[in-house]
Amino acid sequence: xxxxxxxxxxxxxxxxxxxxxxxxTLAIEPxxxxxxxxxxGAGKTTTIDMLLGLSRPxxxxxxxxxxxxxxxxxxxxxxAVMQTAGLLKxxxxxxxxxxxxxxxxxxxxxxxxxxxxGIDEIGDRLVGKCSGGQQQRLRFALALLSEPELMLLDxxxxxxxxxGRRDFWSAIREDAMRGRTVMFATHYLEEADAYADxxxxxxxxxxxxxxxxxxxxxxxxxxxxxxxxPGADTRALADLPGVDDIELRGxxxxxxxxxxxxxxxxxxxxxxxxxxxxxxxxxxxxxxALTSGDTNGVEALEGSTR
Amino acid sequence: MTAASTTVARTTPxxxxxxxxxxxxxxxxxxxxxxxxxxxxxxxxxFFVVFGLPxxxxxxxxxxxxxxxYYMVSMAVYGAMTACASGGSMVAVERALGWSRQLxxxxxRPVAYVAIKILTAMVLGLIPVVTVFVVGGVTSVHLEMxxxxxxxxxxxxxxxxxxxxxxxMGYLLPSENAMQVLxxxxxxxxxxxxIFYPLAGAPQILQDIAKFIPVYGVGExxxxxxxxxxxxxxxxxxxxxxxxxxxxxxxxxxxDTKRV
Numbered sequence: 078x079x080x081x082x083x084x085x086x087x088x089x090x091x092x093x094x095x096x097x098x099x100x101x102t103l104a105i106e107p108x109x110x111x112x113x114x115x116x117x118g119a120g121k122t123t124t125i126d127m128l129l130g131l132s133r134p135x136x137x138x139x140x141x142x143x144x145x146x147x148x149x150x151x152x153x154x155x156x157a158v159m160q161t162a163g164l165l166k167x168x169x170x171x172x173x174x175x176x177x178x179x180x181x182x183x184x185x186x187x188x189x190x191x192x193x194x195g196i197d198e199i200g201d202r203l204v205g206k207c208s209g210g211q212q213q214r215l216r217f218a219l220a221l222l223s224e225p226e227l228m229l230l231d232x233x234x235x236x237x238x239x240x241g242r243r244d245f246w247s248a249i250r251e252d253a254m255r256g257r258t259v260m261f262a263t264h265y266l267e268e269a270d271a272y273a274d275x276x277x278x279x280x281x282x283x284x285x286x287x288x289x290x291x292x293x294x295x296x297x298x299x300x301x302x303x304x305x306x307p308g309a310d311t312r313a314l315a316d317l318p319g320v321d322d323i324e325l326r327g328x329x330x331x332x333x334x335x336x337x338x339x340x341x342x343x344x345x346x347x348x349x350x351x352x353x354x355x356x357x358x359x360x361x362x363x364x365x366a367l368t369s370g371d372t373n374g375v376e377a378l379e380g381s382t383r
Numbered sequence: 384m385t386a387a388s389t390t391v392a393r394t395t396p397x398x399x400x401x402x403x404x405x406x407x408x409x410x411x412x413x414x415x416x417x418x419x420x421x422x423x424x425x426x427x428x429x430f431f432v433v434f435g436l437p438x439x440x441x442x443x444x445x446x447x448x449x450x451x452x453y454y455m456v457s458m459a460v461y462g463a464m465t466a467c468a469s470g471g472s473m474v475a476v477e478r479a480l481g482w483s484r485q486l487x488x489x490x491x492r493p494v495a496y497v498a499i500k501i502l503t504a505m506v507l508g509l510i511p512v513v514t515v516f517v518v519g520g521v522t523s524v525h526l527e528m529x530x531x532x533x534x535x536x537x538x539x540x541x542x543x544x545x546x547x548x549x550x551x552m553g554y555l556l557p558s559e560n561a562m563q564v565l566x567x568x569x570x571x572x573x574x575x576x577x578i579f580y581p582l583a584g585a586p587q588i589l590q591d592i593a594k595f596i597p598v599y600g601v602g603e604x605x606x607x608x609x610x611x612x613x614x615x616x617x618x619x620x621x622x623x624x625x626x627x628x629x630x631x632x633x634x635x636x637x638x639d640t641k642r643v
Contacts, residue, residue: 131487151490152393162488163481167415168408176408180400180489183392219485 080143082107082227082258083128088137090123090282097123098134099282105260107142107226110253112269112276113262114364120282121262122160125231128260129157141227153181153223158216160232166205170196170215173204177219184222194218195248210241217248230261234268246272266364278364300337304350306330317343399492401499409503419469422566423507427462427515430579431455436523444583446611452526455519456534456606457578461569462511463542464598468565470504471549471632475561478553478639497550497636504546505539512539526609533608541601544621545569547628548597554635572598583612597624 083105090098098120105111113121126132127139130146141149149155164173174191178184191197194214204212213233220228230249234242250272253259263269269276269290276293278286286293309330311323319336330350332340337355344350396402413419435454443453474497477483486496512535520526526534553561573579575589576598582590593599600620607613 129488131484150488151395153490154393157488159484159488161481162485163477163479164485165412165477165480165482167412172408172411176405177489179402179404180396180491182394182396216485220488 079107081105081140082109082142083260084138084140084143085124085128086138088124088127088134088139090120090127090132090134097282098127100137101279101282101284103277103284103287105258107258108256109258109260110272110274111260112273113260113279114264114266114269114276115262115279116264119279121279122231123282124279125157125159125229125260125262128229129155149227153183154225155227155229156220156223156225157229157231158213158220158233160235162216164204164212164215167203169201169203170207170211170218171200173215174200174218174222178222181223183224185224190218190221193221193248193252195244208241210237210245213237213241213245214248217245221252225257227258227260230259232262232264234263234265242268300334301356302332302334302337302340302344303352303354303356304330304344305352306344306348306350309348309350314340314343395490399495400490401495406499406502406506409499410506413470413473413503413507418562419466419507423462423466423469423511424514426465427458427511428518430461431458431515431518432522434579435519443581443611446583448606448609448611449524450581451519452524452609453581453606455515455524456538456609457602459512459515459535459538460541460598460602460605461573461578462515463508463538464545464573464601465566465569466507466511467504467542467544467546468549468552468569469562470507471500471546471551472553472556472561472565473503474500474550474553474639475556476553493636500550501543501546504549505543508542508546509539530608534605537605537607538601541604541621544597544601544625544628547625547632550632551628551635554632554639569598572596576602578602594620596620597628600624 081104083103085101085103088098088101089096101120101124113124115121123132127134128141128146130150139146141155144154146155168176171187171191174187178187188197191200194217196211196214196218199207199211202211204215207215217233233249234245237245246268249259261268261272273290275289276286277284278293305328307328309325311325311330314320314323314330314332317332317334317336317340319339320332320334322333324331334340341353341355344353431454435451435458438450438454441450442448443450474483477486483496516531516535520531549561549565552565556564575593576596577593578598582593585593594616597620600617603613603617604621607617
């Protein structure tokens with residue numbers, strides 16, 4: 078069996094009375110590009126900090142390619158582009174890369190990483206005179222130096238304009254073709270959709286959905302039929318074509334499936350169902366429903382109507 | 384091509400990441416800071432020219448040390464001390480900027496980082512010693528070769544105490560302003576510690592207080608080769624303050640490496 082790139086087992090991190098990451102279990106295979114999607118304060122940065130060995134969980138285990146995060150940092154196996162990591166304003170771009178390169182025994186050549194990050198033409202510029210997007214690409218260049226197997230990006234395009242964001246992602250995407258495992262935190266749905274193979278939705282330190290982008294979309298794009306039907310025969314309903322899931326809440330029945338028309342026709346023609354309602358979701362709804370409010374995520378998804 | 388096929392040797396750097404290229408870039412960075420250059424290099428020369436030069440061949444009371452030589456060595460101490468303190472306090476700036484967090488993403492060991500900071504401070508501290516001595520030697524001060532060397536070494540190495548103070552304050556003060564606090568503090572200590580004027584002419588009470596002030600011992604030690612009134616209590620002063628600042632820096636450093 079191949080060693081997992083990231084293996085989080087029942088990880089909990091508390092800050093005082095606040096539980097930032099709550100019993101989180103997550104496995105990432107080598108080569109996956111995973112979006113860690115969630116609103117601000119969902120626990121994304123806290124999780125990434127722990128993956129980098131910058132903080133320790135209160136309980137649970139974390140391993141990066143089968144080893145400790147500190148060791149993965151020390152041997153350059155993991156690198157990161159951090160929102161909160163600062164740069165020295167009084168060094169030039171090239172000097173910053175040269176300085177960091179001295180810390181890795183087998184660093185890639187300075188010119189190469191500058192080119193891969195798309196900043197080779199501004200190498201002599203002082204960091205203090207660079208735009209936010211250029212500084213972010215410098216962080217990316219620094220993260221490339223050790224030719225890491227896993228790269229973590231924490232809100233890499235926060236505060237960038239549209240053009241800067243597009244340039245940054247095209248540099249990342251070009252580089253990810255090399256087969257690197259990439260995990261990025263974002264609260265931009267479109268970024269997760271456009272650049273990830275897999276989306277992990279997180280809210281209040283817990284994973285509320287995890288799947289390929291297609292699966293997450295399917296999960297959200299199915300329709301739901303809701304009706305008032307005392308004493309519903311769930312077995313008969315489950316036998317209807319295209320029904321995925323049935324749930325009873327008192328007198329209310331919730332039926333999810335691909336053929337909402339067929340379900341509605343059956344309910345109205347063959348049962349005493351009333352107050353019938355059909356709802357649909359798009360990815361945006363799913364995201365909002367899954368990541369906000371204080372009800373359980375799946376219920377929130379069910380309850381979200383237009 | 385895949386990352387897996389790009390075989391990369393996975394080893395950690397020697398000496399925790401300490402290396403001379405890093406040191407060289409750090410020194411270059413410090414030299415780009417105009418404020419640092421003014422306070423560590425320009426000011427000591429100005430003080431020497433303003434307070435020392437006009438004294439001609441006047442001697443300090445009760446000694447055969449010229450006031451010019453006194454000011455030259457004292458200003459070398461002052462420059463080296465300020466340079467070392469600001470070098471050490473750079474840790475505060477770098478933490479405020481988040482650079483220490485960026486460095487935590489590399490194999491650099493915290494101890495290697497501190498070693499680089501101290502050596503950068505020492506390289507920076509050597510500059511005012513050399514420049515003040517050159518100005519002094521060219522204009523008016525005549526010393527034996529062994530006096531030049533011993534005074535210079537004492538002024539330079541003694542400033543290591545203040546690199547420890549800079550680190551201590553750098554880890555203690557939470558912002559970029561460590562040197563704004565430290566600069567005036569060093570100036571006041573220098574006034575009362577016998578760096579800005581010879582204590583021989585001061586009231587007894589001030590002379591007694593001076594013996595307890597951090598800069599006093601280093602100043603006395605650096606001027607000892609000139610002759611005069613050196614006393615071994617100065618060494619005690621240096622030892623005690625070195626211990627205080629180093630222990631403080633070590634404790635603050637240990638606390639600091641636990642958070643980011």
